Amino acid sequence: MGQEKDHAPGNPWLAGLALLCSQLSLNVGAAIAKHLFPKVGVEGVTAYRVGISALVMLLMFRPWRTPLTWKQTANVAIYGSVIGLMNLLIYRAFSRIPMGVAVAIEVAGPLTVAVLASHRPRDVVAVCLAVAGLYFLLPIHGHVDQLDPLGVAYAAGAAVCWALYIVYGKRVSAMSGGQSVAWGMLAASVFILPIGVWHAGEVLLTPSFLLVGAAIAVMSSALPYTLEMLSMRTLSSRTFSMFSSAAPALSALAGMVVLGEHLTLTQWLAIGSIVLASALTSLR
Template sequence: MTDDKKHGSALLAGLALLTSQLSINVGAAVAKHLFPLIGVEGVTAYRVGISAVLMMLVFRPWRTPLTWKQGCNVAIYGSVIGLMNLLIYRSFSLIPLGIAVAIEVAGPLTVAVLSSRRPRDFAAVCLAVVGLYFLLPIHGEVGQLDPVGVMYAAGAAVCWALYIVFGKRVSAMHGGQSVAWGMLAASMFIVPIGAWYAGATLLTPTYLLIGLVIAVMSSALPYTLEMVSMRTLSSRTFSMFSSGAPALSALAGMVVLGEHLTLTQWLAISSIVLASALTSLR
């Protein structure tokens, strides 16, 4: 492949990842409106379950049988997706979107540290860590944050790191097929949990329609785009590029939900975004 083609592929992968982040954060803001109606577990069941059905119908992954090794990786990948969705939604129900995602982004930052080979990347990670530090509930301006919400976000961070690692392993398969299998695996335990908590309310037509929108914007579209990106970008580049997610989440929370952050919180998020830009420069 020529340098121009490589550059073009990397650019398209970056644009796909940016589109994924925009879609997933607007979808999260919409999802938060449903939390009081069907609970966090019910909304997560919509997101994962409907996405699984859509992606199975579109990509028909059963046409390419999985090997034993691929099946194990897909099972872990899907389980991580399901748990990550549940934990971050629980966090969203307790703390603002931008702060929750800023804490969650510690996952990809950790992957970036472990796979880094350049001093610039370590400097970028340090800058991002400074931003995360000022978002934790240990300062006067953010002391009102619910510590349980922070813990849920931290759990989602661990899942995000595992998502990148196992997502990279299954990305060698056809992107859409691997995500479809992964979403099916996630739905196997998330949907029963949602049904247990929300019951027959999940079948309300209006809620189902909103759930369809959430599923497309928050899972089906972004996970497919991310799988395309993973096939071109390294785990380190993917991880650090994802660090811009807190800014998009904060903007989505402010526009859709009216979640206004303090100046310190905005500066902290800007620090994380700057770290992402620094490591992306070539």
């Protein structure tokens, strides 16, 4: 009684390992992407990530072999649009604030999904921890005035997209193989590619930038989204959100190692508070 029934049978440990690997790949790819921002712009890097990932997914899974129903088409269109917008917003946030801080704010999305899926007193504690962590990350204190308010707003928008990604990801995850990811990335590219081309132009065709963009696409989208979709077929939305709670810490570490982004003790404690809040929501 009270258990979620929106997941398929499978090995939860393997599903959890797949999700952890997706987070590692995603964050290292994001750190590499930040190096490319000055060259082709945030929109250009997003176009690389989404466009090349869509091509890879289409070639791998050839989703057109199984036509979509009208209901599946609608869900995939929303799912893909959410992916595209989430990528663009979080990259905009990365361009203005440290990666770890941006993802700590973004993880409020899956945290909200987890809390809404549960009705336990423990979740009140989780919400308090998350609110406290967000409070000390927001640019309303003298000691965090280095945070760009617009960057924080972009991260908050990405949080909303992440919540929608989980909801609609569950709806399309029942499709066979990597179909859902392939169709979703195609929908995302239809939304994002025109924006990237408009802002970056012909510089996107530079061979060296294309090569880096391909690496970013595989590490930040093609591989992690496929692993996440496989995990979603076994894990409940609440458990998926719990595993995702490690994202802020992993992002902060990737930013520190790859980009030299060193956070203050207060920021680390705030990130830790949000990670703990996300984990608490899924403890059984």
